[in-house]
Amino acid sequence: MNQEDNASVNKLLQELEHHILNFEYGQSPSELYEPISYIMNLGGKRIRPLLTLMAYTLYKGDYEKILTPAMAVEVFHNFTLMHDDIMDDAPLRRGKPTVHEKWNANTAILSGDVMLVKAYAMLLNISPEKLPNCLRLFNQTAAEVCEGQQHDMNFETKEHVSEHAYIEMIRQKTAVLLGFALEFGALLADASDNDAKKLYDFGVNIGIGFQLKDDLLDVYADQAKFGKQIGGDIIANKKTFLLIKAKELAEGENKEKLNYWLNVKDFSKEEKVSAVTSIYNVLGIKELTESKMHDYFMKGFEQYASIKTPNEFAYQNLLNLTQDLVEREK
């Protein structure tokens, strides 16, 4: 394959966006289908379907054939966002009103339901002999994503969450879908089972790393580059990897201070963020989290390096995309 035959990340993203923009989910009743177009067109980086397309191009060039099944992964992801936003009572999604705010909770429940059905319908656009295996993997992934969301909700009212339980939660809630996206692309391109499995593990490991990075950025991002308010997780007592490690390691005065800030009802947000960050600094939480994150990234990239793709250009493309994500500062 010549380099000219290879699609750049931008070209893949452009075709994917075009496909998403023009996709017809259904017509009537409009109350059911408008929220789907709305959430799907709020933007986002389209990482998941892009991973599917890029995994496919590691082995085959005709990615146009799999735009619809690749998009199914994005539809599924946005279905989970639509329902998660109801559960989290979130007012905004990508800076715009969430579906349950713009319409109402019932519409968000039912539009979400039909989105999940449509994701399955889009997955059917693959050759029949691949369908049972791909659907089995998708079902497994979808159930795990729901399990992860339930664990996350459970953690809100739990006093103690272990590091292990936290990692397992983020694996299910966010990482397995990245793994599936990659494995799915590989399977559609007739990659070996070994490569497909390696790509799944690659996705899961970098997915866990990405979430640890999210946790880190909430506290240690450069405010000039970061889109959101620094310290949102600290203000909300969110059980991130940082807080879980701090609770595990804090002793004496630090433990007392941390408990004070976790329990005080009336506080200055700025003061709380600054005080908890100081405790994190004293305990070396940043370095601990970075080290954990790097372990997952490294493990992921090692797995990626062991696949047997004939296409060096596509290999570099996917490597660059994921490394950009690893190095993002917002």
Add this chain to the structure above:
Amino acid sequence: MNQEDNASVNKLLQELEHHILNFEYGQSPSELYEPISYIMNLGGKRIRPLLTLMAYTLYKGDYEKILTPAMAVEVFHNFTLMHDDIMDDAPLRRGKPTVHEKWNANTAILSGDVMLVKAYAMLLNISPEKLPNCLRLFNQTAAEVCEGQQHDMNFETKEHVSEHAYIEMIRQKTAVLLGFALEFGALLADASDNDAKKLYDFGVNIGIGFQLKDDLLDVYADQAKFGKQIGGDIIANKKTFLLIKAKELAEGENKEKLNYWLNVKDFSKEEKVSAVTSIYNVLGIKELTESKMHDYFMKGFEQYASIKTPNEFAYQNLLNLTQDLVEREK
């Protein structure tokens, strides 16, 4: 096939109940999976999976093979009940607290989501060559059920609903799933496309008839045999077939009276039920609805009579089951 080889409705129902009772949806987190077992074991007549099994036995005897895919239809149905109950703010389901009442709305949303995923997983238990077609029909059906529910919610705030729009709503919300249940059983048993299609139409037509019967029973049931309070739909101004026809036909004094009862805020329930029933009686609404219902039943049974099953016993069994449902008084 000898009559001894044939399974009675009771035997099918018994094996189905056993299969449902012992099915393992998932283990952890329990907050996600307990509500599924809860709603699935609230009882119910199991009509839909029974229709799948009975349609199968029209052509083949080894129905044990399809217990899991047949049960998928019941899991899907109960998923819609779990989410509909949130949307309708219903406190009770089969006399027991609804899932969102017993747990909370978030649990009912997420457990419902995972139920839909599990229904798909259960549908995978069919031979791979049948999978694409069966899944396509299921996706189409599932989307229509959601569309019907959205139309039903839309009707609540609409001034005028036409007879045509109402029939189309109940077709989508309740009838197509009965059609799918029958067609699915036929397809799994390698029936001809013609028979499969006829069974689908049979299910849809009797499904519409059943809903018209529900509408009728709310007003004209024998209170001694009926499980619920007579006139619940009248009290709630529910846009049933009866009310839609009455609004269409009422003139002069009847129209004034009907409008009065539809708009009055403070009223005696008993008086309202009695007054609206009188208007229905004057307008001949009962006979009109019965005639419409019989049209659908007749059309359905004609389609059923035209299938080419080799098994007279199974044919009679399914005929008896559906006729019992047609003649039920509660």
